[in-house]
Amino acid sequence: MTDDTPPSRGLAAARRTPCFARYAAQRAVTAACRPLLDGLGLMPRYLVMLVLRERGGIPVKELAGALHLGHGTVSPLS
Template sequence: MDTKRTSRNKQAATGAGIDSASALLLDHQFCFSVYATSLALNKLYRKLLAPLGLTYPQYLVMMVLWEADGLTVSDIGARLHLDSATLTPLLKRMEAQQLLRRERAAADERQVIVTLTPQGRALRQQAEAVPRAVLCAADCGIEEIASVKAGLDKLRERFADAGS
C-alpha cells in the first residue's frame, strides 16, 4: 500500500476531522448523499426508459450487449457487479420481451450465451437519447460529470477493497 493511502487510512480509522457531536447527523453522511442521489437518478431513468420499455437494470444489460454482443451470463454479471442468481430472472424477462436470446454454449453447456435479437439491436438507436437527457437534467458539462464519475469509480474500488 502506498504511503499516501496508508496515511489516509490511518486518518479515517481515527476519525480525524469528525467530531462526535456531528458524526451521526444525517445531513453529514456521505452514504445518505449517495443514496438520495441514487433515488433521484433512478426516478429520472424510470421516466427516460419508460418509452423504451426498459427498467434501469435491463438498460444496463442492453448497454453491455450493445458494446459486445454474444457474452456469457458470467461476463455480463462481472461487468454489472451482479451475480447470476440476480441476473438470470432479469434475462428471462428480457428474453420474453424478445430483446435477447439465451442459449447454452456448444463447447460448455454450463455457460449460457446471451445475444441480442434484431429488436434488441434496433432499440439502441432510441436509447442514444438517454445519456444526453441525463446530462441535460444534471445541468452541467460533460467534464464535470466525467470528474464526478471518476471520483465515484475510485471510491467504489476503495470500498470494495475495504469490504474484502
C-alpha cells in the same frame, strides 16, 4: 449485542457521509429515468443492453459481474 443509538441520530450521521450522498444521487437519477425507461419497457433491461453494447456477447456470469448483480438476477433478462 444491541445498538443504543437512536434511529434518528444514526440516520443524521449517515446523511453526512459521502456514501449516502452518492446513494441518494443514484436513487434520484434512477427515479428521474424510470418513467421514460418503463414506458419503453427497458428497465432493467436497459442496463443489460448498455453493457452488452459496450462489451459484445459475454457470458451471463461476466454480465452479472459488470452490473454488480447476482447470476440469478441477470439470467431471466438474457
